[in-house]
Amino acid sequence: MxxxxxxxxxxxxxxxxxxxxxxxxxxxxxxxxxxxxxxxxxxxxxxxxxxxxxxxxxxxxxxxxxxxxxxxxxxxxxxxxxxxxxxxxxxxxHPTPPRQAAPLLLQHLQTAVDCFEAEARQARDCHDLATLRRARRDTALLLLGFWRGFRGDELARLQVQHIRAEAGVGITLYLPRSKGDREALGVQHRTPALKTLCPVTAYLQWLEVAGIAHGPVFRKLDRWGNLGELPLHSNSLVGMLQRMLQRAGVPGTLYTSHSLRRGFATWATANGWELKALMSYVGWKDAKSALRYIDVAQGFGELAVLPQSTPIKALTP
CATH class of the missing domain: 1.10.150.130 (Tyrosine recombinase, N-terminal domain)
Structure with missing residues (x-):
């Protein structure tokens, strides 16, 4: 070549x-x-x-x-x-309605993270490295994917050397390439540490047990907890996400990798984020793209029949 x-x-x-x-x-x-x-x-x-x-x-x-x-x-x-x-x-x-992934509900995210945390505690007590690594990786993948509104391929392409995280402060993630980056200039994303469901803590805990300092953040784990060298394939994330959620007792078949992105957009809208701020945070270039991800039914609050997301009032440290 x-x-x-x-x-x-x-x-x-x-x-x-x-x-x-x-x-x-x-x-x-x-x-x-x-x-x-x-x-x-x-x-x-x-x-x-x-x-x-x-x-x-x-x-x-x-x-x-x-x-x-x-x-x-x-x-x-x-x-x-x-x-x-x-x-x-x-x-x-032949008109057809657009196919959209269901937004991941915050209570389902909480249920999954609680389950993985329980797995991690038990695994640490039993010196079970395989289970500990899987629990930490799955927690980090869910929380980073949700709070950053990442696509599946963006999660798969995260590199440790392009990330800076400080406990209690925040995390900065650099993507050399992404779908919305037409000029291939690279995009830098920042997310603060949170009081609960914190993506910064989850990421640091994953690195600690994974023992990696370079290369892909999210990798395949075998049954013995051995890490692969290659990143997870973006096409495998749908099945992996569904299995993760089902392991936690959450109806995983409802969701795809886009559910993380839609879940955050829906949560942010329900918590008063203006469209311009949401577009800037996630990286959408036009309002039409952003609106496709927002579940407006969440805006009916307590009157809605479907369960509402547990409110976290602001994305603040």
Missing amino acids: TDIERYVRAATRDNTRRSYRAAIEHFETHWGGFLPATAESIARYLADHAEQHAVSTLRQRLAALSQWHISQGFPDPTKAPLVRKVLRGIRTL
Whole structure:
């Protein structure tokens, strides 16, 4: 791989590259399309899958096809009026509500953390390093993911050398790359220490038992408590999160890795955060993106039938 190819590859997120590769394979191998494609063939492809896939999935497939043509120096057929009209017609005839992860309720977060803390105490008394490490890792992953509103891939890419944490003060996390960082300038996030459910304490306790000073923060643990060298894969976080919550007696199947992000956004809104402050803290660039994550039903307080999040009045030390 030449230096140019290496830098071009680095310009695209791994998740995006994988999804684009899968979309191109689907077009060519599964459907039998030819590349470079014509606007007519792409319109037929959309029509053939209109009843099988959501519009969001079809848009992602179009983005992959568009990127392939541009990168190979061909005209982009996905921008043709015919393709745009077909997609608009599919959206009209096959409307589907957006699929969203349920926000993680604060009481479920509290239940899980209490369970893991009990596991950690018992494991320490029994000198059970495997259980102690798992309890500390799972607590840190949940609390950092929730209070920072991180995506699954952001949690997976956290590096110890990019984090500064001080007990009772706060934590600063640097991400060299993230979805909203279009210019790849890197983003620095800060979160204060909290009186309860503290992500700073959880992170420091995890590092203490993990014994790591460099590399991925969150890694796979085997049954004996041995740490892997590689980070957790972002695609594995959904199943892992569900198993963690179920272990604590929480209905884990309700949640995905996006539930941490939605849970924080919902909690912050219910506790009086203004939209601009929430967008700045989480890293959203536009209000439309932010509003998709906010569960407005939480605003009905005691009148709501569904359980409300336990209030923590401010994100303060």
